[in-house]
Amino acid sequence: MNKHKIEFFVGLFMAIGMLCMAFLSIRIARNEFSTTGGYEVQAIFTDCNGIRSGSPISIAGVEIGRVKQVALQDYEADVTFMIQAGVILQKDAIASIKTKGMIGEKYIEITPGADEQPIAAGGRLRETQPAMDLEKLISKYVQGNLSKPAN
Secondary structure, eight states: OHHHHHHHHHHHHHHHHHHHHHHHHHHHHHHHTOOOSEEEEEEEESOOTTOOTTOEEEETTEEEEEEEEEEEETTEEEEEEEEETTOOOBTTOEEEEEESTTTOOEEEEEEOOSOSSBOOTTEEESEEEOOOOHHHHHHHHHHTOTTSOOO
């Protein structure tokens, strides 16, 4: 009888543990991809290699939002992202694609502008800078063409 009690409690403990893991997994997924409590902003990049839905948006190293969608518009990348409520972006802010480390994850870094007018919800950032293409840079260095302008 004692053996059956131990097996029952071990099974119960495992079931509770699995339920807790499922609950926490769902909570983490919902919080990470939540789009409530913020506003949308768009930016057009000539090249957004490495940026995808869920990529972080930051100002001064502090995450302020996530990329919601990346779409092709007139042969350029139309990136829509959600910015947290309370974060105000100026109309002349600059969106740049950066890399964490040498070959790490790509993210969008926002450099605040000097304009006093904030960008409205659903607005578009005018100034963007694509990511530096390390492969092209190394290729130019190897070929000795660093002084020539990029195509």
